[in-house]
Structures are given as structure tokens and as C-alpha cells.
Amino acid sequence: MTDLTTDILAKTIYGEARGETISGQEAVANVVLNRLKFSQKRKRYWWGNTIAEICQKSRQFSCWNTDDPNYQIILRVNDDNPIYLVCKRIAQRAIAGLLKDNTHQATHYHTKYVRPAWSIGKIPCAEIGTHIFYNDVEK
Numbered sequence: 001m002t003d004l005t006t007d008i009l010a011k012t013i014y015g016e017a018r019g020e021t022i023s024g025q026e027a028v029a030n031v032v033l034n035r036l037k038f039s040q041k042r043k044r045y046w047w048g049n050t051i052a053e054i055c056q057k058s059r060q061f062s063c064w065n066t067d068d069p070n071y072q073i074i075l076r077v078n079d080d081n082p083i084y085l086v087c088k089r090i091a092q093r094a095i096a097g098l099l100k101d102n103t104h105q106a107t108h109y110h111t112k113y114v115r116p117a118w119s120i121g122k123i124p125c126a127e128i129g130t131h132i133f134y135n136d137v138e139k
Contacts, residue, residue: 005051009091010084011074012055015063017131018083023102024129025087029094030103031133032061038107051095102126106133 009032017028035054039045048054056064063070077084093099103109104125110116111130118137126133 006088006091006095008052008055009094010088011077012061012063013087013090014077014081014084015070015074016061017129018087020129020131022086022090024131025090026094026099027103027106027109027126027128027131027133029090029099030101031106031109033094033099034101034103034105034107034135102128103133103135105135107135108137109133 009029012032013025013028017025020027032051032054035045035047036049036051039047039049039054047057047060055061059065062068063074065071079085079088090099106125108118109131110119112127112132113130119132119134122134122136124132125135
């Protein structure tokens with residue numbers, strides 16, 4: 001994987017979970033990887049077929065939505081930020097296949113403070129920090 005791929009995954013982790021524990025940050029990385037595995041099984045999938053495509057797919061990871069306040073934050077974050085450096089190390093470990101999946105193969109999540117329409121009728125498979133994870137959304 002390229003440095004750009006690592007950077008995009010790290011920025012996704014930072015934008016989505018910088019206030020979470022390491023476990024919560026790893027969970028976001030795992031969701032991206034689980035989507036990648038899902039796409040690879042089907043040879044192609046609507047949310048993308050690479051880590052970068054999956055992270056930056058419109059309306060999927062809110063930090064990449066240009067109207068989200070986190071968007072400008074992730075564009076500016078760099079290696080001077082110690083939390084971003086943690087996210088970058090998590091991204092590197094994820095890409096290298098060294099992360100244990102603490103989400104039970106989740107492909108979706110949301111914060112505890114919202115209830116998106118796609119989650120109605122779905123059974124969470126994990127709750128980590130302020131996020132609730134699902135592995136039965138895209139089957």
C-alpha cells in the first residue's frame with residue numbers, strides 16, 4: 001500500500017474517532033478493512049474496492065463529506081499532531097494485517113447519539129466507545 005493509502009486511512013480514523021480510545025480508533029480501521037474484504041469477495045462493490053475509495057466514498061465516512069466540520073480538520077492534520085500519529089500507526093498496522101477485528105466483521109457503525117435509518121431493525125454486533133457497530137447491513 002502507498003503512503004497516500006496510509007494517510008487516507010489515518011485521516012479517516014482521526015476524523016471519525018480521534019476522541020475515542022485506541023480500541024475505538026482500531027474499530028474504525030477494522031470497518032474499512034471489513035468493507036474492503038466484502039468488496040474483494042464480490043470482485044466489485046458500490047462503496048469502493050480500495051481503502052482510499054472506501055474511506056472517501058460520498059456519504060459513508062462523514063469526515064470526508066465536504067459539508068462536515070471534520071473535513072477541514074482532516075485536510076490540515078499532520079505529523080505534528082500526536083493523536084494523528086497514533087491514528088497513522090493504527091492505519092499502518094491495519095494495512096499490514098496486524099489488527100485483530102474487535103468489531104466482529106462490522107461494515108457499518110454510528111455514534112450512540114444518532115439512529116440512522118439503515119440501522120433500524122439491525123442487531124448491533126459490538127459497542128466500542130461511543131460507536132455502535134453492525135455486521136448485518138450489507139449482505
